[in-house]
Amino acid sequence: MSQLEELLAAWLPRQRWFSGKGIPIQQIRIESRHTLVTTGPDGPGLDVLVVRTGQRGRSSRYQVLLGSRPPGSLPPDLARAAIGVCRAACGRPKAVYDAAHDAQLTGLLLERFALPAAPGLSGQVRFRTLPGERIRTGSPGRMLTGEQSNTSLVFGQDYVLKTFRRLWPGPNPDLELNMALSGSPYAARPCGWIEADLPGYATPTTLAMLQTFIPQAADGWVLATAGARALLEGAGTDRESAFAGEAARLGRTTARVHRSLAGALPTDVLSPAGAGELAQAMVERLATAGAEVPELAEHAPRVMAAYADFAEVDEPLPIQRIHGDYHLGQVVRTGEGWVLLDFEGEPTMPVRDRRRLSSPLRDVAGMLRSFDYAAGFLLVGHPDDPELEWAARAWARNNREAFCRGYADGGGPDPDKHLAVLRAFEFDKAVYEVLYEARNRPNWLRVPLESIAAAAAAPPVPG
Numbered sequence: 435m436s437q438l439e440e441l442l443a444a445w446l447p448r449q450r451w452f453s454g455k456g457i458p459i460q461q462i463r464i465e466s467r468h469t470l471v472t473t474g475p476d477g478p479g480l481d482v483l484v485v486r487t488g489q490r491g492r493s494s495r496y497q498v499l500l501g502s503r504p505p506g507s508l509p510p511d512l513a514r515a516a517i518g519v520c521r522a523a524c525g526r527p528k529a530v531y532d533a534a535h536d537a538q539l540t541g542l543l544l545e546r547f548a549l550p551a552a553p554g555l556s557g558q559v560r561f562r563t564l565p566g567e568r569i570r571t572g573s574p575g576r577m578l579t580g581e582q583s584n585t586s587l588v589f590g591q592d593y594v595l596k597t598f599r600r601l602w603p604g605p606n607p608d609l610e611l612n613m614a615l616s617g618s619p620y621a622a623r624p625c626g627w628i629e630a631d632l633p634g635y636a637t638p639t640t641l642a643m644l645q646t647f648i649p650q651a652a653d654g655w656v657l658a659t660a661g662a663r664a665l666l667e668g669a670g671t672d673r674e675s676a677f678a679g680e681a682a683r684l685g686r687t688t689a690r691v692h693r694s695l696a697g698a699l700p701t702d703v704l705s706p707a708g709a710g711e712l713a714q715a716m717v718e719r720l721a722t723a724g725a726e727v728p729e730l731a732e733h734a735p736r737v738m739a740a741y742a743d744f745a746e747v748d749e750p751l752p753i754q755r756i757h758g759d760y761h762l763g764q765v766v767r768t769g770e771g772w773v774l775l776d777f778e779g780e781p782t783m784p785v786r787d788r789r790r791l792s793s794p795l796r797d798v799a800g801m802l803r804s805f806d807y808a809a810g811f812l813l814v815g816h817p818d819d820p821e822l823e824w825a826a827r828a829w830a831r832n833n834r835e836a837f838c839r840g841y842a843d844g845g846g847p848d849p850d851k852h853l854a855v856l857r858a859f860e861f862d863k864a865v866y867e868v869l870y871e872a873r874n875r876p877n878w879l880r881v882p883l884e885s886i887a888a889a890a891a892a893p894p895v896p897g
């Protein structure tokens with residue numbers, strides 16, 4: 435193991451976007467390293483590394499934007515981004531750090547889009563822009579600090595560069611689906627991307643996507659939880675319906691996006707064998723989550739029964755490309771309406787699975803879970819307050835109903851007519867969330883667990 439690999443092995447598990455938390459890194463290897471920016475011997479430099487880790491037989495790839503400066507010259511605002519001092523593998527000793535925090539380097543990164551064939555860039559990493567796109571440079575890239583699975587850099591009011599942290603060989607679905615939606619008022623316009631040839635793969639792998647910045651965009655999760663909080667604090671008169679108009683509008687927008695995706699990309703109908711396989715995959719996901727979170731065990735029989743009902747549904751289920759990880763944090767409200775972001779799918783799932791055609795009702799289920807989440811999240815600090823709990827659950831129910839109504843009005847399959855499908859998808863999403871929370875935000879674990887308990891206690895949907 436090189437010294438730089440040792441430093442990375444200690445640093446990676448502390449990153450929000452590292453998906454293998456809690457499991458020791460047994461192997462680590464820098465699979466490729468390419469220089470993106472150099473500014474002279476004493477200035478900062480930026481290399482893109484593809485780092486391969488091995489944890490209990492599970493191999494993952496991560497993208498690290500490695501900044502380097504002479505030792506002792508790291509400005510104080512970059513101290514929190516430090517990875518360490520590399521003496522051997524870096525030629526001269528260098529302080530190495532996460533370059534996403536370095537506005538000087540990220541600004542130069544944007545310039546690479548304007549000069550895609552700039553000297554010094556290896557042919558194995560390419561900056562691509564869409565035909566006719568003229569990139570406006572000159573702004574530094576400010577890193578977004580939210581709870582992200584990736585790292586996004588905002589350039590003034592112009593662009594967002596989303597750098598994908600966990601890499602899967604091949605095109606990233608976020609880029610693929612945003613390209614398919616190009617021109618839609620419900621998605622941010624893609625302007626370019628960075629791609630690399632990974633050793634052993636013929637198809638280029640997407641490292642980052644450049645999109646137009648959506649100004650004055652209010653985060654859906656923030657808006658919804660503000661509505662729910664106002665309800666819990668007793669503000670307003672029509673408290674239970676707070677946000678319901680927005681939920682209905684979001685439902686309509688979601689249906690329109692699904693229709694655009696179905697128009698631009700392949701579609702199909704799920705065969706009975708396909709439904710059986712899907713149900714089996716859900717059973718396996720439940721087993722994996724149950725092995726890590728024992729509290730799931732008591733609900734497993736009811737959840738399995740819902741999966742069995744799903745496998746036996748005899749109506750033809752249209753399938754297509756979908757968002758795949760749809761929740762309130764993936765939508766923003768502008769003056770004109772809702773815009774959908776982050777079409778990457780569930781970040782821990784292999785890209786090959788995320789690119790499979792799926793029922794758009796999976797996205798509906800994701801958003802319905804999110805309304806439960808908003809209510810459940812606000813109850814976290816208030817245990818044993820039945821009145822509050824009733825009000826929060828009523829808020830979620832109203833918004834769920836409004837979203838479904840809007841979705842059907844917008845031309846999507848009517849969720850009320852597919853209750854068994856929806857129930858299975860909601861359980862599957864909640865099981866995913868249990869694992870996600872156990873690994874990333876243990877304080878939130880009770881939110882999906884309580885939803886599973888409540889849904890498992892509800893009577894089965896009529897067949």
Ligand SMILES: Nc1ncnc2c1ncn2[C@@H]1O[C@H](COP(=O)(O)OP(=O)(O)O)[C@@H](O)[C@H]1O
Pocket residue numbers: 578580581582583584585586594596622645646647648649651653763764766775776778
């Ligand atoms: N094009 C954009 N314009 C404005 N804000 C954006 C844009 N893209 C992303 N964001 C902001 O960045 C956040 C994270 O982006 P997202 O694509 O969901 O990343 P991740 O996959 O890391 O969660 C979004 O919730 C939104 O607040």
Ligand SMILES: O=P(O)(O)O[C@H]1O[C@H](CO)[C@@H](O[C@H]2O[C@H](CO)[C@@H](O)[C@H](O)[C@H]2O)[C@H](O)[C@H]1O
Pocket residue numbers: 581582583584655759760761762763764776780781800803804805807808867870
């Ligand atoms: O990082 P991503 O946005 O791609 O998605 C991951 O993180 C989400 C949390 O940041 C997680 O979403 C879960 O929490 C949300 C509230 O923070 C809630 O709205 C969602 O309904 C709930 O699933 C998402 O599951 C995960 O993939």
